[in-house]
Amino acid sequence: MPNWFKLTKAVLLAGGLMTSVAHAEETVTWWDFFGGGDGVRMKQLVADFNEAHKGKIKIDATTLEWGTPFYSKVQTSAAVGEAPDIMTYHASRIPLAVKQGILQEITADDWKTMGLGRSDYAPATWEAVSIDGKQYAVPLDTHPIVLYYNKDLLKKAGVLGDDGKPKGMDSRENFTATLKALKAAGVKFPLGSVTADGNFMFRTVYSFMGQQDGELMTDGEFLAGDSAKKLENSLAVLSEWTKEGLQSTYTDYPATVALFTSGEAAMMINGVWEVPTMTDLKNNGKLFEWGAVELPVIFDHPSTYADSHTFALPANKGEEMSPEKRAAVLEVMSWMSKNSLFWATAGHIPAYGPVTNSAEYKAMEPNHTYSSLTANIIFDPKTPLAGIAGPIFDVMSNFFVPTLNGEMEPAKAVEEIKAGLAEL
Structure with a gap:
């Protein structure tokens, strides 16, 4: 049995941030742009999350076309309050999204609730999701x-x-x-x-x-x-x-x-x-x-x-996220980050430091060999003109x-x- 599978199963058995949320199951609407091997792996992670949170949170996932079509749909949907609760996003596209006003800030309280923070990420990766000292996404990887x-x-x-x-x-x-x-x-x-x-x-x-x-x-x-x-x-x-x-x-x-x-x-x-x-x-x-x-x-x-694949929260015009929904969304981002060892099997370098520092990740080759480059990575310039497509x-x-x-x-x-x- 692969080490990533053992680790994932161990985390599945552990509790989550939603243990205090009782009663009705909270459904989280999710959009991503992952195809091919990435898509297969993300679908598995979503299924694992739903299994681990049965009766508490359920991700309702939809995969859309990568690139310009995805970002255009997010922009138009957020403008009429019909964007998802959570979505994947390229870090390089964040400056444009912030200018368009279609992303919510991930606040200091949110990071505390998720059990994540600046020290968990390479400096360049953390900076890539930051605009004017505010964070607008949770990094999943660097690729x-x-x-x-x-x-x-x-x-x-x-x-x-x-x-x-x-x-x-x-x-x-x-x-x-x-x-x-x-x-x-x-x-x-x-x-x-x-x-x-x-x-x-x-x-x-x-x-x-x-x-x-x-x-x-x-x-x-x-x-x-x-x-x-x-x-x-x-x-x-x-x-x-x-x-x-x-x-x-x-x-x-x-x-x-x-x-x-x-x-x-x-x-x-x-x-x-x-x-x-x-x-x-x-x-x-x-x-x-x-x-x-x-x-x-x-x-x-x-x-x-x-660049980095990240998780971001759309700013749905006229729609305010309930505390219960936000707690569920934060649990999704926290759980995905802490279970990103499986995501590394797609070749990506997990952004969450405790995963890349784990013995399980260090046994993955050639992944571990090239993971040292995270100390030398550069991202797109911070401008709405940059980014994928x-x-x-x-x-x-x-x-x-x-x-x-x-x-x-x-x-x-x-x-x-x-x-x-x-x-x-």
């Missing part, structure tokens, strides 16, 4: 990008370290040397990247900017000071890898995963959410020995872009694809990006 690697191919090329990790992770020169060694060993693509999708490549580019302490927005100005040059540096190294045949060209998301799992790409930059894919293939005897680690330090220090993504992604595939010079791309961002 960064990582470097996946084929241990068999790296070992054959002589670039697998004694620690079982890729060599050359400490500098641009050394990592490029690792890529060249793989190319010389006959690997078709040393690195697989989603170079046909600028929205996805934003994650890598922004990570490399963060390694130079570059910022997309400073005091309301886009790419202020030398941040434009740092963006250019980030694009230049990725463009260089493409020109030298070290990185896949014009590759969409499914093709990137296919290149890696087929062994045509020795390494791959992708989200932690692909961990279940690799785990399942390996368990079924259809994959090589593999691992996943924090991105290489190409510039000055470690830095990785991440936001305008900043759209403007920048238009120029990432031609640049990363060798059809536009990095300096020209930055010039166009800066002009486009200024128009926002």
Whole structure:
């Protein structure tokens, strides 16, 4: 029996925040945007919660379409008082939601009731759900990008370290040397990247900017000071890898995963959410020995872009939540946070510190190996223009694809990006 299952069952048997709430079962209306493996796992967590709180609280869950459709529906529903009691939300979208007035504050009393607080989260994760000193969501996870690697191919090329990790992770020169060694060993693509999708490549580019302490927005100005040059540096190294045949060209998301799992790409930059894919293939005897680690330090220090799935409470216009309903909703958020070890099987890094510090989580690989990156994560700038499916993504992604595939010079791309961002 897996450790996460034992831990979950142990918590299921424990009491919750609702022990003082008697009489009628409280129904909590829930919206999420989880599909695929995420959706399967969240449905299981909801079922486990309902079983543990039978006769007290019941989550009535609905899954909606990810991205712009989800957020548009939340906005229109909250405006007429028909939004759910609780919903999943990306931390990167919180500044816009606060501006729109569609989120309730999670108050100090709420945090106390839930038994959660600032000390339970990485500083960057806590800050990501905070606006002007107020918290507007409860973080469930961080989901960064990582470097996946084929241990068999790296070992054959002589670039697998004694620690079982890729060599050359400490500098641009050394990592490029690792890529060249793989190319010389006959690997078709040393690195697989989603170079046909600028929205996805934003994650890598922004990570490399963060390694130079570059910022997309400073005091309301886009790419202020030398941040434009740092963006250019980030694009230049990725463009260089493409020109030298070290990185896949014009590759969409499914093709990137296919290149890696087929062994045509020795390494791959992708989200932690692909961990279940690799785990399942390996368990079924259809994959090589593999691992996943924090991105290489190409510039000055470690830095990785991440977002967080969070739980948030809509501000339903004209509808006031009863004390009983709020107590039930707080119990949902508290229980989900404290039982997020199972959520980690989707590859995500649980935001709740006691879970990631547990012996059960430390036994999970490669999850525990890359969880150290939470000390180096950066989130989107605090602006309503940022976030998943936001305008900043759209403007920048238009120029990432031609640049990363060798059809536009990095300096020209930055010039166009800066002009486009200024128009926002």
